[in-house]
Amino acid sequence: AMEMALNAGDITAYGQLADLYTQAAKIEELRNPTSNKTEKALSANQAKALTAQQQLEALAQMSPDAGTVASGIPLLGNIVNLTGGNEYANQASSLATTLGYLLSGANIKESEAQRIGQAYVPTAFDSEAVRQQKLERARQLIQSYMSDTGAIEQ
16 A cells, blocks of 8 residues: 555655554554564654665666656656556656655655655666666665664565
């Protein structure tokens, strides 16, 4: 549900879902306490970082194509959107929004997400070297939000 909210560009719904999942986890822990608890609960930022990591890994397995290029051009983008959109462009946009949400801690404007995307999310026009640099920058950023937990196995 969180990924669908991001794909739809609804950051408010994404934030609400993240809060609901956090509350549900707390309620479940109260119902079923574990005496040998070795993992600590994820913070809200860590949960968002985990989502960003999943999005990043999915994006890293994809390659931009002609549809990705067309989705960035206003008239052609409308045609691409009418046919279901472009998977790479949608994943890249979702990742940029999630990273923006992590960095700001609040809702961000589309222009802010685009600016963040330029720094951390590879585009169809990036060389392979630049693509790898951006993916690594995004990995480092995400890791910085996840680094203080033992609950996530790398």
